[in-house]
Amino acid sequence: MSGQALLGNLAVLGLAVAIGFELISRVPSLLHTPLMSATNAIHGVVLVGAMIAVGVSGADTLIKILGTIAVAFGTANIVGGFVVTNRQLGMFRRSERGKKER
Amino acid sequence: MSGQALLGNLAVLGLAVAIGFELISRVPSLLHTPLMSATNAIHGVVLVGAMIAVGVSGADTLIKILGTIAVAFGTANIVGGFVVTNRQLGMFRRSERGKKER
Amino acid sequence: MSYAITAAYIVAALLFIVGIRRLRNPETARIGNITSAIGMLIAVVATLFTPGITDYLWIVVGIFAGSAVGYISAERVAMTAMPQMVAAFNGVGGGAAALVAVSEFHRVHDLTHGPQLFVFTSAVLFSVLVGGVSFAGSVVAFAKLQGIWPARLRSFPGQALVNVLVFGGAVALGILVLVGDAGTPAVAIVLGLTAVLGILFVMPIGGADMPIVISLLNAFTGLAAAASGFALSNYVLIIAGSLVGASGTILTQLMSSSLGRSLPKILFGALAGGGKAAAQEQGGEEKPVHTASAEDVASILTADAESIIFVPGYGLAVAQAQKALSGLMEALEAQGKQVRFAIHPVAGRMPGHMNVLMAEAEVPYDKLIDLEDINDDFADTDVVLVVGANDVVNPQAKEAGDTPISGMPVLDVGAARRVVFIKRSLAPGFAGIDNPLFYDEEKTMMLFSDAREGLEGVLEAVKKG
Amino acid sequence: MSYAITAAYIVAALLFIVGIRRLRNPETARIGNITSAIGMLIAVVATLFTPGITDYLWIVVGIFAGSAVGYISAERVAMTAMPQMVAAFNGVGGGAAALVAVSEFHRVHDLTHGPQLFVFTSAVLFSVLVGGVSFAGSVVAFAKLQGIWPARLRSFPGQALVNVLVFGGAVALGILVLVGDAGTPAVAIVLGLTAVLGILFVMPIGGADMPIVISLLNAFTGLAAAASGFALSNYVLIIAGSLVGASGTILTQLMSSSLGRSLPKILFGALAGGGKAAAQEQGGEEKPVHTASAEDVASILTADAESIIFVPGYGLAVAQAQKALSGLMEALEAQGKQVRFAIHPVAGRMPGHMNVLMAEAEVPYDKLIDLEDINDDFADTDVVLVVGANDVVNPQAKEAGDTPISGMPVLDVGAARRVVFIKRSLAPGFAGIDNPLFYDEEKTMMLFSDAREGLEGVLEAVKKG
Numbered sequence A, B: 001m002s003g004q005a006l007l008g009n010l011a012v013l014g015l016a017v018a019i020g021f022e023l024i025s026r027v028p029s030l031l032h033t034p035l036m037s038a039t040n041a042i043h044g045v046v047l048v049g050a051m052i053a054v055g056v057s058g059a060d061t062l063i064k065i066l067g068t069i070a071v072a073f074g075t076a077n078i079v080g081g082f083v084v085t086n087r088q089l090g091m092f093r094r095s096e097r098g099k100k101e102r
Numbered sequence C, D: 001m002s003y004a005i006t007a008a009y010i011v012a013a014l015l016f017i018v019g020i021r022r023l024r025n026p027e028t029a030r031i032g033n034i035t036s037a038i039g040m041l042i043a044v045v046a047t048l049f050t051p052g053i054t055d056y057l058w059i060v061v062g063i064f065a066g067s068a069v070g071y072i073s074a075e076r077v078a079m080t081a082m083p084q085m086v087a088a089f090n091g092v093g094g095g096a097a098a099l100v101a102v103s104e105f106h107r108v109h110d111l112t113h114g115p116q117l118f119v120f121t122s123a124v125l126f127s128v129l130v131g132g133v134s135f136a137g138s139v140v141a142f143a144k145l146q147g148i149w150p151a152r153l154r155s156f157p158g159q160a161l162v163n164v165l166v167f168g169g170a171v172a173l174g175i176l177v178l179v180g181d182a183g184t185p186a187v188a189i190v191l192g193l194t195a196v197l198g199i200l201f202v203m204p205i206g207g208a209d210m211p212i213v214i215s216l217l218n219a220f221t222g223l224a225a226a227a228s229g230f231a232l233s234n235y236v237l238i239i240a241g242s243l244v245g246a247s248g249t250i251l252t253q254l255m256s257s258s259l260g261r262s263l264p265k266i267l268f269g270a271l272a273g274g275g276k277a278a279a280q281e282q283g284g285e286e287k288p289v290h291t292a293s294a295e296d297v298a299s300i301l302t303a304d305a306e307s308i309i310f311v312p313g314y315g316l317a318v319a320q321a322q323k324a325l326s327g328l329m330e331a332l333e334a335q336g337k338q339v340r341f342a343i344h345p346v347a348g349r350m351p352g353h354m355n356v357l358m359a360e361a362e363v364p365y366d367k368l369i370d371l372e373d374i375n376d377d378f379a380d381t382d383v384v385l386v387v388g389a390n391d392v393v394n395p396q397a398k399e400a401g402d403t404p405i406s407g408m409p410v411l412d413v414g415a416a417r418r419v420v421f422i423k424r425s426l427a428p429g430f431a432g433i434d435n436p437l438f439y440d441e442e443k444t445m446m447l448f449s450d451a452r453e454g455l456e457g458v459l460e461a462v463k464k465g
Ligand SMILES: NC(=O)c1ccc[n+]([C@@H]2O[C@H](COP(=O)([O-])OP(=O)(O)OC[C@H]3O[C@@H](n4cnc5c(N)ncnc54)[C@H](OP(=O)(O)O)[C@@H]3O)[C@@H](O)[C@H]2O)c1
Pocket: C208, C209, C211, C212, C255, C258, C259, C312, C313, C314, C315, C316, C318, C319, C345, C346, C347, C348, C349, C350, C351, C352, C353, C387, C388, C389, C390, C391, C392, C393, C422, C423, C424, C425, C426, C427, C428, C429, C430, C431, C449, C450, C451, C452
């Protein structure tokens, strides 16, 4: 990682943190539980790193083992997180009256 | 600009646009006029580019002329924008009663 | 060193974000503006250390000249003239962005090649195109608002065709620069063409539509700065430009949606339809109205009113009557009345314009109440005093129909017990449509007068009696 | 190719942002979740094309195993067990981040040197440290919530010292890796130490405080992912990790501030103070209360009540009584009553927990009304039915004092005409303090029962008439 690339990453980090705070603070408490499980799913994106670790040629056995565990962990995190969030959100329904009032 | 740097710039652009919309949409209409003049001041940051253009050694006369105009324009934009915004915001005052109620 | 500069640019960009974030609340807004200004200072100082910068003379000259002009004009400008001021600063910003792109092209385009050059040149051309339009368009907008643009100069026969030709020429030349090896002169010609385009674009648009044009050009300048940032691979330009682009876009949307006309119609309608921005519909003159004198208004305000709401509008700004209105507020409050201000988001000629004017007249901002928050309170209000406003209280907006303001949310002043208008005549406002509220003789009183004179008369009568 | 992959990662990150943005509104939230999932799919598919990836076998094995486990557990879990579920997924995510960092270190650390290596290694160590703590801590939190963690195993004499030693050891070894050239084994030992640290950290904290711990560890996992992103120079990891870090931080703040105890006190208080998370204050037993039967409650609800508000709390979740409560709502609505739900943001054991449970029981979400929006309506309410809630309706919070809930905004149920509690005893809730409302014999009725049985009894009596 070159110095300029590092600074680029830092810029991205700063912007992402700022936007994270803006976005999250606007989610109503009605949806805080699904919010928690959705962001939980999103950090499963480390799967991407795990795939690279285990897939590149020349990875030795140690990496293969650690990497495969990491792939399984990351996938479980992603799939489980999105599915359970989807289940939760599927239950939120507006009343008939509420629908009409809109 | 290398390909990766270009992509880095695009990532920064995407994040900045997203955060821009979040931030601006939360400014109340009470402050829309100062908002307009403050963001107006901020785009004066092209001054930075103008300074580089006119200051690097080897710039020829054409660049010197265009660059000096650009420096003057950018500075006028920045100084004028921030000063007039400051003037506006200095006039916003809470009432005595309002202060106590807080 | 160069790492430290990039780091400083990132810090500057984050300070802009923090600064805009603090504009959310009037208590922190001033600090927010200063935060952004500090970010700017950091960016500028860091730039002085750029490796390769050896010639500081012209930088210093430019900065001094620009600071002097910027500072003096910002200190002197009247608050009613904010639209012009924003137009002027926007113009110089757009011009600077375009000039930076041209200079950078001149300096660098021989040194790179391949895909890099393509991206670089695209960014330069975008910046030149958008920055040039923004520069020239802002100058015209400024001149129109200032009243120094000759009224005859609006459009000429076949202008639509000329516009298309100029635009086509600029694009064609741009493509030549991009794929061929036309050099700096060609880019300079593109800049010239875009300047012409900017003039042609704004020329036919009516003066009252200028704030929308300015807000749009503000977004343009932001985009031009971001494009220059791409050409220079400079984060602070990219981020700052994007923030401004977003801001301009949101405010433009807000205005055009509250005008009830689509943006393309505002921008190109004048050219297509031929002439007037809004038709001045006449013909309500014959219906009777309840005319009042300053004394009548004063007695209504003092005798049997407890809760009073003031609605300021564009006419108040024109008449510079903000001080007179705040004086009337104080006199009535001294008599124990409750006085508040109902501020429509697009009252006046710029978003939030009335808030600044009333703040200038030392009305505390917690008495300036937004449309949404005050609309339910009119029903419990004794007297509403509408000063130089018209469209923003026009009940026709609520009725289905195809008037220019149909669907725009308006202040529901008709719900109050009594309504008093201070304006010079029965003439319509910006949207050019009649206001049925004028003719409700039971409820409404009309004080025909310049806003300032009328208010001063009422104030005098209130103090006397 | 590799440019296309980077571009795909940027698109994925922007889709995460759009997805979270849509979580703002229950109407768009499900689409938002799907948007984020599509972003994830794009990122994963793009990764398959990474130059240098030749061995797909173990990727496929891992993905299959993970998908099966993740899908099945997500489909089967009860909504009342959401805290455990989040803990489990958080643990595997943190573990994956730490393992990725170790693998990457093993692969790359011989190939780079100089300042690059320093930054790289710092990122790796940060990810290992934070990810390891998050992994092991989440496992303990899961076990505690699931009730499978041995209750004796909380703390041991001198644990604070051991904690400091383990942490110091991990940091010292990390510095060695950073400045010396200790290789992969040293990093593996650091990982082991951080896992021990995670266990030691969460072990002493009471089960009821677990949601805060989980939310904090969620933020940790996000930070670990962002740090792995730095090590790999990968935008999607950096951006996604930052988003999650921000989310975890905000929710942790929300909970700890509504618990009235500072975060350090929650995390380290158990160890310092020695044992119980909240003192079970006894001694209200002697005061008389107005006890009621299911029939009494039913007659109050049907006879002279028009507007009714239900307040569900943690006990409702424990008793799995959400269906019974929604059944009661339907029965009362069939009799023409107005029934709404007042939802306190930290009712239950997870932010927003009650909303999910009531949505599961098919209560439309526009009847689930937030603290702020409903608090003024209690004064116009005939009967409030509080089911398994306690702290969130405790008026002591409003009085100055140093109870654990002082200053926490509570539901103002005392303003209603009558209040009915369904709970098993006069035992206090999570905060361990007595509720004076129980002893207001005029206003309050206590139905001592398990929430589900009690509600079913009331429902039966209501239906009978
Ligand atoms: N704020 C923005 O961002 C923005 C931007 C562009 C357009 N607009 C549009 O502008 C309009 C704003 O509404 P508004 O109610 O504030 O203004 P308006 O509807 O334009 O009405 C202004 C009224 O002020 C009166 N007036 C003018 N000069 C006066 C003076 N010296 N003394 C007393 N009265 C005077 C005029 O009547 P007389 O001639 O009878 O005196 C006129 O009817 C809306 O249609 C809005 O959509 C707003």
